[in-house]
Amino acid sequence: MKKVLILGGGFAGVEAAIFLRKRGYRVTLISDRDYFYIYPTSIWIPTGEATMEDVSVPLADLQRVHGFELIVDEVKEIHSKERRVVCANGEYRCEYLVIAMGSGKVKHEGSEHFLSICGKPEEAPKIKERIDDLVARGGGKIAMGFGGNPKDPSNVRGGPAFEVLFNVHNHLKKLGVRDRFELTFFAPMEKPGARMGEQALKMMDLYFRRLDIKKQFGKKIKRFEADGIVFEDESRLESDFTMFIPAGSGHPVFQNSDLPLNEAGLIRINDYCEVVHDYDETPEFYNVFAIGDSAAIDGPDWRAKQGHIAEVMARNVAFNIDAIAKGSEERKGYLEHINILCVMDSGDGAAFVYRNDRGGKMIPLPVVGHWLKKGWGWYCRNSKLGKIPRIPGL
Known part of the structure; x- marks a missing residue:
């Protein structure tokens, strides 16, 4: 054999x-x-x-x-x-x-000053600790984003950055402290998420406005610091906690x-x-x-x-x-x-995202979308363990 x-x-x-x-x-x-x-x-x-x-x-x-x-x-x-x-x-x-x-990950100066949801698994609980600390402190500024790799643009993880940000928004809202926090999404490209298609871009912009999330797009990142992000033009985004997903290399x-x-x-x-x-x-x-x-x-x-x-x-x-x-x-x-397929969770719902050569679509799934993604997680675990049958193609 x-x-x-x-x-x-x-x-x-x-x-x-x-x-x-x-x-x-x-x-x-x-x-x-x-x-x-x-x-x-x-x-x-x-x-x-x-x-x-x-x-x-x-x-x-x-x-x-x-x-x-x-x-x-x-x-x-x-x-x-x-x-x-x-x-x-x-x-x-x-x-x-x-x-x-x-x-691997694209290297950034000051990487010790951010945590990543797509990094080592043990970073995820640390993100929770940092957010919990800010809640206990009474509020603060949170910045979340992702980076790119011009040498290989396929190895980018934008979706999880959006998901964590939206989930944190809803978490703070449930706690009744959302108004005490400034949330900002940042990325070095002009149109982060553009690979999902034009419809998705417009819907994401609506999400940001409706949820009162600030944006910082189109500036290359120079370095990360303990209290913020410095961009190539020396402008600065203040942050009490930064979650960032470097592009893959x-x-x-x-x-x-x-x-x-x-x-x-x-x-x-x-x-x-x-x-x-x-x-x-x-x-x-x-x-x-x-x-x-x-x-x-x-x-x-x-x-x-x-x-x-x-x-x-x-x-x-x-x-x-x-x-x-x-x-x-x-x-x-x-x-x-080759396609893009995901259920982008927001904590109180989700959006179904699909992209192929014919274009892209983003379909809102209020409430039920969140539970669909939860169900997929249950399916992933139990089907791999042989406890339930695999669905062909999944």
């Missing part, structure tokens, strides 16, 4: 492990965390509507259900042409290698590898998620694949990396590895599945 080594225990890595096991392969999953973290539902930790335990699934539980080998270790080096991986506590080889380690481990990387440090792949060496000459393949945030994805300018695209890539890789092992020429690609 062929051995597959998967690096990463997020959406892409776990999905690849599940579907490769369904096809009968020996699978070893290496993760530096012992749990699968459901980032899309972590948005409720800052307001106390969810806990770390609510949005985490022990990888050991997934291991028991699906039968893969689990190793909790930190990857240090990747030698893709040898399909050899060096970790802090051991070295591993395989017939097929799947890289699903996520990405190449994972630091990729620099200790022979992987082909794009300008942003992400792994170059073809439509079938195969890592492509000597891309501009004669392509060379070594049964190595990259999926999710680790990969440099192609597609339209508005493309964005999301969990459902990562899972499509993972399922495709399971199919493609099986086809290669059986000598079949059949392959499945990810490009035809």
Whole structure:
């Protein structure tokens, strides 16, 4: 039985492990965390509507259900042409290698002065602590935003920034202290959220006005400070607490590898998620694949990396590895599945957002939308644990 080594225990890595096991392969999953973290539902930790335990699934539980080998270790080096991986506590080889380690973050001066909902999981409870402290203090100024990466615009996380901001607004409103807080949303681009389409942009602007949320757009960030953000023109946004989501860049481990990387440090792949060496000459393949945030994805300018695209890539890789092992020429690609799909939660409702080549739409879902997203979180956990059937495509 062929051995597959998967690096990463997020959406892409776990999905690849599940579907490769369904096809009968020996699978070893290496993760530096012992749990699968459901980032899309972590948005409720800052307001106390969810806990770390609510949005985490022990990888050991997934291991028991699906039968893969689990190793909790930190990857240090990747030698893709040898399909050899060096970790802090051991070295591993395989017939097929799947890289699903996520990405690194664009560096910002003064990063110690902000917390991120899309950073390390342990930052989410700290966001709650900071907000609780301000409530106890009687009010303050809160700034939330996200950044971009001109070298790879697909690796941006704007949605969670909007969601946390709207949820905090409603949380403060429920506490009866919203009027004591100044909320500001900031981003370096002129039209943050433009990839969702024109209709979504107009609706977001309505949200900001209706909820009395200030905006600071179109200025590059120079640095973060303990009490605010300084922009390239030396103007300043005062903040007692800053939540910021840096754009993604190449994972630091990729620099200790022979992987082909794009300008942003992400792994170059073809439509079938195969890592492509000597891309501009004669392509060379070594049964190595990259999926999710680790990969440099192609597609339209508005493309964005999301969990459902990562899972499509993972399922495709399971199919493609099986086809290669059986000598079949059949392959499945990810490009035809590029779209934006999310339920953007606001705490008291949500909006359904969808974008493809034909345009984008944003449909308000008052009240029920919030519970739809809650239901998805329950489905995500229990379907992966095998407690309920998987819905095809989800």
